[in-house]
Amino acid sequence: MIRLSVPLRQALAKLTLPVFIVASFALMLLGKADALLAERARMAVADALSPIYAALAEPLSGVHRGIDGLRNLATVYDDNARLREENERLRRWQSVALVLDAENVSLKSQLRWIPDPAPSYVTARVVADAGGVYARAVLLSLGPNHSVAKGQIALDDRGLVGRVTELGARSARVLLLTDMNSRVPVILENSRARAILAGTNGARPRLMYWAEGVQPAEGERVVTSAEANTFPPGLPVGVVRYSASNVPEVLPLARLDRLEVVRLFDYGLRGVVPPETSVARLPERRR
Amino acid sequence: MDDRLPGIRPRPSLWRRLDGTARRSLPTALTMLLLLVTAAPFRLPGQAELQNAAALSCVFFWSVWRPGSMPPPAVFLIGLLADLLDFAPPGVGVISLLVAHGVAVRWRRELTRQGFLLVWLAFVAVASGLAGLQWLLTSALTFRLLPAGPALFQAVLAAGLYPMLAVLLARAHRTVAEPANA
Numbered sequence: 139m140i141r142l143s144v145p146l147r148q149a150l151a152k153l154t155l156p157v158f159i160v161a162s163f164a165l166m167l168l169g170k171a172d173a174l175l176a177e178r179a180r181m182a183v184a185d186a187l188s189p190i191y192a193a194l195a196e197p198l199s200g201v202h203r204g205i206d207g208l209r210n211l212a213t214v215y216d217d218n219a220r221l222r223e224e225n226e227r228l229r230r231w232q233s234v235a236l237v238l239d240a241e242n243v244s245l246k247s248q249l250r251w252i253p254d255p256a257p258s259y260v261t262a263r264v265v266a267d268a269g270g271v272y273a274r275a276v277l278l279s280l281g282p283n284h285s286v287a288k289g290q291i292a293l294d295d296r297g298l299v300g301r302v303t304e305l306g307a308r309s310a311r312v313l314l315l316t317d318m319n320s321r322v323p324v325i326l327e328n329s330r331a332r333a334i335l336a337g338t339n340g341a342r343p344r345l346m347y348w349a350e351g352v353q354p355a356e357g358e359r360v361v362t363s364a365e366a367n368t369f370p371p372g373l374p375v376g377v378v379r380y381s382a383s384n385v386p387e388v389l390p391l392a393r394l395d396r397l398e399v400v401r402l403f404d405y406g407l408r409g410v411v412p413p414e415t416s417v418a419r420l421p422e423r424r425r
Numbered sequence: 426m427d428d429r430l431p432g433i434r435p436r437p438s439l440w441r442r443l444d445g446t447a448r449r450s451l452p453t454a455l456t457m458l459l460l461l462v463t464a465a466p467f468r469l470p471g472q473a474e475l476q477n478a479a480a481l482s483c484v485f486f487w488s489v490w491r492p493g494s495m496p497p498p499a500v501f502l503i504g505l506l507a508d509l510l511d512f513a514p515p516g517v518g519v520i521s522l523l524v525a526h527g528v529a530v531r532w533r534r535e536l537t538r539q540g541f542l543l544v545w546l547a548f549v550a551v552a553s554g555l556a557g558l559q560w561l562l563t564s565a566l567t568f569r570l571l572p573a574g575p576a577l578f579q580a581v582l583a584a585g586l587y588p589m590l591a592v593l594l595a596r597a598h599r600t601v602a603e604p605a606n607a
Contacts, residue, residue, distance in 0.1 A: 154496070154497045154498070155497045155523065155526070155527050155530075157497075158497045158498065158500070158501045158523055159520065159523050159524075159527075161501065162501065162504070162516050162519040162520040162523060163516065163520065164516075165505075165515050165516040165519060166514065166515065166516030166517065166520070166562070166566065167516075168515070168516075169514055169515035169516055169566075170514070170566055176514075176515050179509055179515070180509050180512055183506075183509040183510065187461070187464070187510075191464075191465055191466055194465050194466065195466050198465075198466055198467065198468075202468060264466070265466055266464060266465065266466045267466065267468075267472055267473065268512050269473060269512065270473045270511035270512050270513045271473045271474055271477065271511070271513070271559070271563075271575045271576075271579060272513070272563050272567075272571050272575060273512060273513075275512065311512070318569070318571070338572075339571075339572065339575075395468075396468065
């Protein structure tokens, strides 16, 4: 150890805090100037931790399921009655859907319709919340040799979840459609009017910029639009709900607060190319 | 061990010195571990705010009661880890923890003589100020006015969490983190 005189040591001790405060301001500027560096550092930490969290997620989801089971036990009678009624209603709808499907197939065969290619997808486990205080995102655990790319679309069993925004070697971050920075081009299903779904960090993203003369109707279904070539058309997003202050919002179909497993779809859409992948990685991914 | 105090003490063998080092680095290590644990997928509502509150409580507590075990470089590293785990703009968590450390060290002479209530009130003041600062910095770095609700929630959560953590940390302060026990 280096022996320093007492006054010098005291002076140095007084100086460390200001030096580190200056360093943290420098870090802030660096993070802003070189966003890629910050992203790499974050994904390196996420990569290191995601196997641990993935291992933890298994017993933890067991605990959650147990708690849910106990909660469900209290309402099992009401649930049963409601499900019976819903089942009846769905059975009627199923017969309608089968008729329409058959009709659709026959019409398409007459029109020489070119079918959309079936998208490939991988399924990944959600291992942690990756949002922080001012963002809404989740972290996925992936295998070491995954084929996931930025901009791929995440869906759960009910509807749209979000898009992959950051990618590591063993993990990926999916920005949820409720995040402030999320903008999804959508179509209102009844009126076929286009709109933008903008996240607010709250549970319900807001509808913006819908066409003039059209008013989003309460309960109307909202699906993705192929505009801007980032989403395929017709993915289920949610249902229109008016807030207390009469603003049209969308209640997402996906259960964003309790995501466990999501599917990442590769539709081959490169409408908005992330800056990093634009040159280097595009050719090898083209099929 | 403090060499300035007179008295008879055992010979500083290798194990004893290792024990002392471990005890001295325990506060930083515990805080980092707590950060990793609070980032685990518990699906608690407000877990991100909880993570911030836990880091702030630990840094404030150790800076008041044992600043030697929570030096500015350690605070910097804790803040950096918090920012990386949180996907926050890097530097925001670092600077708020460093400010908390600075204020705690400046006030520690007065605070250590006071009862718990006053220490807690000082912490509440620091936590509220820092929630505001984080909100301001994040807004400035993302070029948009963020809703102030999460900042308020963060301050209230930190105020509520501190007494609970302080009980545990005070026990650790007297036992496992005390280098004189080595």
